[in-house]
Amino acid sequence: MAKIGVVLILLIVIVAVFAPFLAPHDPTAQDLDVSQQPPVGFGSTSTEEVPVQENGSVVIEDGNIVTEERTVTENTSWSHALGTDGNGRDVLSRVIYGARTSMIVGIAGTLLAAVFGVVVGLTAGYYGGRVEDTLMRASDIMLAFPSLVLAIALVGVWGTAGIKIPDPLVVSGLSETIRSALGLAVGMPETITVPGTVIIVVALVNWVWFARVARGEALSLRGQEYVKAARAVGANNSYIIRKHVFPNAITPIMVLATIQVAAIILLESALSFLGFSGTNLSWGFDISQGRQFQSTSWWIATMPGLAIVLTVIGLNLVGDWLRDALDPDIGGEGGV
Amino acid sequence: MSLARFLLRRSLQGIFVIWGVVTVVFGLRFIAPGAPENVLLPPDVSEATRQQVAAELGLDQPLYLQYFDYIVGLPVGDMGTSLVTRTPASGRVLSTLPATLELAIAATVVAIVIAIPLGVISATRRHKPADYGATLFSLVGISTPNFWLGIMLVIIFSVQIGWFPSSRRPVGIGIDAILADLVALQLEAAASGLRDWLYYITLPAITLGTYFTALITRLTRNGMLEELGEEYVRAARAKGLPETLVRYKHALRNTLIPIITVLGLQLGTLIGGAVITERVFRWPGLGTLIINSIQARDWPVVQASIIIIGVGFVVLNILVDALYTYINPQVGEN
Numbered sequence: 001m002a003k004i005g006v007v008l009i010l011l012i013v014i015v016a017v018f019a020p021f022l023a024p025h026d027p028t029a030q031d032l033d034v035s036q037q038p039p040v041g042f043g044s045t046s047t048e049e050v051p052v053q054e055n056g057s058v059v060i061e062d063g064n065i066v067t068e069e070r071t072v073t074e075n076t077s078w079s080h081a082l083g084t085d086g087n088g089r090d091v092l093s094r095v096i097y098g099a100r101t102s103m104i105v106g107i108a109g110t111l112l113a114a115v116f117g118v119v120v121g122l123t124a125g126y127y128g129g130r131v132e133d134t135l136m137r138a139s140d141i142m143l144a145f146p147s148l149v150l151a152i153a154l155v156g157v158w159g160t161a162g163i164k165i166p167d168p169l170v171v172s173g174l175s176e177t178i179r180s181a182l183g184l185a186v187g188m189p190e191t192i193t194v195p196g197t198v199i200i201v202v203a204l205v206n207w208v209w210f211a212r213v214a215r216g217e218a219l220s221l222r223g224q225e226y227v228k229a230a231r232a233v234g235a236n237n238s239y240i241i242r243k244h245v246f247p248n249a250i251t252p253i254m255v256l257a258t259i260q261v262a263a264i265i266l267l268e269s270a271l272s273f274l275g276f277s278g279t280n281l282s283w284g285f286d287i288s289q290g291r292q293f294q295s296t297s298w299w300i301a302t303m304p305g306l307a308i309v310l311t312v313i314g315l316n317l318v319g320d321w322l323r324d325a326l327d328p329d330i331g332g333e334g335g336v
Numbered sequence: 337m338s339l340a341r342f343l344l345r346r347s348l349q350g351i352f353v354i355w356g357v358v359t360v361v362f363g364l365r366f367i368a369p370g371a372p373e374n375v376l377l378p379p380d381v382s383e384a385t386r387q388q389v390a391a392e393l394g395l396d397q398p399l400y401l402q403y404f405d406y407i408v409g410l411p412v413g414d415m416g417t418s419l420v421t422r423t424p425a426s427g428r429v430l431s432t433l434p435a436t437l438e439l440a441i442a443a444t445v446v447a448i449v450i451a452i453p454l455g456v457i458s459a460t461r462r463h464k465p466a467d468y469g470a471t472l473f474s475l476v477g478i479s480t481p482n483f484w485l486g487i488m489l490v491i492i493f494s495v496q497i498g499w500f501p502s503s504r505r506p507v508g509i510g511i512d513a514i515l516a517d518l519v520a521l522q523l524e525a526a527a528s529g530l531r532d533w534l535y536y537i538t539l540p541a542i543t544l545g546t547y548f549t550a551l552i553t554r555l556t557r558n559g560m561l562e563e564l565g566e567e568y569v570r571a572a573r574a575k576g577l578p579e580t581l582v583r584y585k586h587a588l589r590n591t592l593i594p595i596i597t598v599l600g601l602q603l604g605t606l607i608g609g610a611v612i613t614e615r616v617f618r619w620p621g622l623g624t625l626i627i628n629s630i631q632a633r634d635w636p637v638v639q640a641s642i643i644i645i646g647v648g649f650v651v652l653n654i655l656v657d658a659l660y661t662y663i664n665p666q667v668g669e670n
Contacts, residue, residue, distance in 0.1 A: 148608030
């Protein structure tokens with residue numbers, strides 16, 4: 001099962017990194033002529049009464065317009081394999097580019113939360129006493145907040161400003177050259193929007209899990225012989241934490257980090273769905289758009305959701321495997 | 337340690353946690369850009385009017401006084417005035433609470449009724465098709481964002497099949513209305529009220545409950561597997577106790593105890609899930625109120641909502657801990 005997880009994660013990472021090569025269209029390009037086109041294999045045929053035309057004008061008999069039954073096919077095309085959205089944007093290209101936002105927020109948010117939480121947790125666990133008490137009370141307070149509600153409130157306060165950074169694959173001309181050689185559409189977006197505020201917010205509401213795990217580890221490691229020995233030979237505390245405690249606490253932190261990437265991807269998609277998105281190339285944002293077409297075009301909301309489910313399943317499989325293999329007793333909030 | 341002393345100590349800790357929540361939430365308003373009174377005023381208002389409105393709302397006071405006033409008001413339920421409706425913020429929150437509680441309780445019931453039998457079946461038929469099915473379900477269940485699941489359910493069961501409504505729940509359908517009919521002995525009205533209630537709550541309850549169903553299935557399965565390998569289970573079997581008794585009286589009982597604690601800690605996730613489920617189904621509850629209030633920058637209502645959820649979390653967890661101590665006296669001792 002873990003292999004399936006690794007394959008899924010690798011697939012999503014590759015898709016995210018090489019989006020400008022893989023996307024069949026510019027994910028932001030609108031083509032209203034083909035809006036709400038179904039995915040390949042889901043085109044439907046129906047019969048419709050249409051006026052009979054002769055020489056470019058309708059035929060009238062006995063005061064009525066003459067009609068005939070004709071079969072109408074909702075077009076599908078391999079050019080838009082997963083269909084198009086309400087503005088005629090290619091769903092597959094948007095799913096491919098959405099992987100970037102999920103990966104950026106998932107990885108950057110987890111790193112930020114891990115760095116902060118681990119520093120606080122190791123310090124508290126190592127020194128004990130009042131430092132530890134303060135941390136544990138602070139983490140009790142954090143746990144009393146529903147993380148999604150706190151995240152919405154913070155994003156509501158700070159806004160969702162994103163930072164645009166140039167996409168090296170496009171700006172260097174690499175992807176455009178290859179695309180035009182292959183006859184694919186060119187003019188892919190030149191920037192990647194990094195939803196900075198969202199990253200900070202998801203880290204702020206999730207650091208406490210890392211602090212708790214790191215504290216527990218430091219607590220059990222500080223009494224070990226080799227830590228005592230290091231102290232006896234005169235190593236200072238910050239050196240001991242960095243060189244002796246941290247490396248031995250890394251395993252459970254890695255397990256937690258894997259699960260947290262999944263939790264943060266779910267949180268980001270929920271925020272985007274609710275309209276607090278730093279970019280509109282995001283799976284959650286696309287699902288909220290697709291919801292407006294739920295009665296006519298099911299695929300617009302379905303496809304990005306499947307992408308989320310597959311990504312999170314991959315991460316959970318790897319997280320479970322790591323946990324079973326390395327460390328049986330840690331927890332962590334699983335999702336939204 | 338006696339239960340009373342334990343409860344007292346946990347209550348003091350709980351009050352500290354609630355104070356922390358209040359302080360963080362109070363601080364939230366002041367990191368927001370723009371003066372709070374601007375929410376109420378058109379952008380071209382004169383400075384004099386702006387100051388007058390600020391004074392009316394007490395916003396001209398120094399920060400520590402505003403904080404002090406807020407804290408003093410809390411025990412008597414004064415959580416400020418909604419900037420949008422000019423009514424008490426606590427009243428607005430409490431009026432939406434029943435709808436959210438209905439949804440949360442329905443989802444929890446769905447989860448427990450499905451998950452515990454599923455987890456037990458999965459554990460007692462290990463490596464059989466039923467076990468693989470349950471394991472796959474719980475993996476997919478904890479990996480699915482509930483807003484997307486809600487939309488999928490609407491597309492399948494409302495739009496395509498037409499079993500359930502895709503419209504907002506009308507006013508007047510709710511547990512309170514059913515209870516009122518029951519009290520008035522209008523059984524027919526109560527029955528039709530119950531039908532309507534189920535008609536509107538089924539999809540939202542499944543949407544919110546799926547994650548918890550998956551989670552509890554997984555916890556029950558893993559817990560049962562662990563317990564069934566314990567010495568006391570082997571001893572009970574060796575003694576000749578029927579297998580059903582061993583499984584349900586001994587193993588399942590010991591499995592359920594830690595699950596209760598996990599569920600207490602998941603209340604935050606449940607409320608977070610309710611917020612987003614309400615958005616999908618336009619359910620008239622607390623989540624809808626929170627999101628609307630954040631968008632309208634109606635901070636007193638946002639603050640009141642988060643504080644009331646925080647209080648609920650603290651109280652529920654004290655109750656769970658007390659229950660846990662009662663069931664398993666070793667816990668209270670450290």
